[in-house]
Each structure stands twice: as C-alpha cells, then as structure tokens.
Amino acid sequence: xxxxxxxxxxxxxxxxxxxxxxxxxxxxxxxxxxxxxxxxxxxxxxxxxxxxxxxxxxxxxxxxxxxxxxxxxxxxxxxxxxxxxxxxxxxxxxxxxxxxxxxxxxxxxxxxxxxxxxxxxxxxxxx
Numbered sequence: 462x463x464x465x466x467x468x469x470x471x472x473x474x475x476x477x478x479x480x481x482x483x484x485x486x487x488x489x490x491x492x493x494x495x496x497x498x499x500x501x502x503x504x505x506x507x508x509x510x511x512x513x514x515x516x517x518x519x520x521x522x523x524x525x526x527x528x529x530x531x532x533x534x535x536x537x538x539x540x541x542x543x544x545x546x547x548x549x550x551x552x553x554x555x556x557x558x559x560x561x562x563x564x565x566x567x568x569x570x571x572x573x574x575x576x577x578x579x580x581x582x583x584x585x586x587x588x
Contacts (some may be wrong), residue, residue, distance in 0.1 A: 523576050530569045537562035 475483075508515050516525065540559035544552050 523573065526569050526573050526576070530566055530573065533562045533566035533569060537566065 537559045540555045540562065544555035544559065547555060
C-alpha cells in the first residue's frame with residue numbers, strides 16, 4: 462500500500478503562549494537585521510511651517526558656500542557704495558558693514574578651499 466501524504470512532524474505540541482513568544486522573537490530578529498542590513502534612506506527633515514524661506518536640503522555644501530560668497534561680495538559692494546553717499550556716523554556704519562562682509566567672505570572662501578583640498582586628496586578623485 463502506497464502512502465500519499467508524509468508523516469506529520471514529530472515535535473511536541475506548543476502552547477499558544479510559546480508560539481507567540483517565538484513569533485515575537487522572530488519579528489524582533491527580522492527588524493534588527495533589516496535595520497542594519499537594509500537601511501532605509503534618510504528623508505530630509507520636515508521644514509518648519511513658520512519659516513518663510515528655506516535652503517533646499519538637497520544642495521551640496523560647495524554650492525551653498527559659493528552662493529554665500531557671492532552674496533557677501535554683493536553686500537560689501539552695496540555697503541561701500543552707500544558709504545560714499547552718506548556722512549559722519551552713517552558712513553562709519555556702512556563701511557563697518559562692508560568690512561564685516563569682506564571678513565566673512567574670506568572665511569567662506571577658506572572653507573571652499575578646504576573642500577577643494579579634501580576632494581583632491583580623496584581616493585579616486587578626478588584630477
């Protein structure tokens with residue numbers, strides 16, 4: 462006589478509580494493995510709803526610094542031009558704004574230089 466179905470497994474019957482505990486452990490292991498082996502890409506932070514203007518979160522640091530440098534140069538030029546049209550203390554204020562913008566622009570330019578140096582030193586950098 463030929464048997465059409467296999468023998469049932471020879472395991473001891475488990476209680477519902479044991480089965481639930483095993484399921485919880487299996488789910489926790491799956492979550493842990495997914496967390497470390499299949500990380501989800503980080504979504505950009507949600508912008509503050511009270512903020513009128515924001516910089517796009519997808520713009521790289523070099524581009525942000527280059528735009529900041531150009532804006533600082535414009536501020537310095539406007540303030541220096543304004544200093545030619547006013548007298549006394551207002552002239553000193555306009556010149557101070559121009560000089561401060563020049564100083565900050567130098568800092569931004571130095572940061573750009575550091576980024577460029579890091580890119581040149583990075584392995585596989587294009588020359």
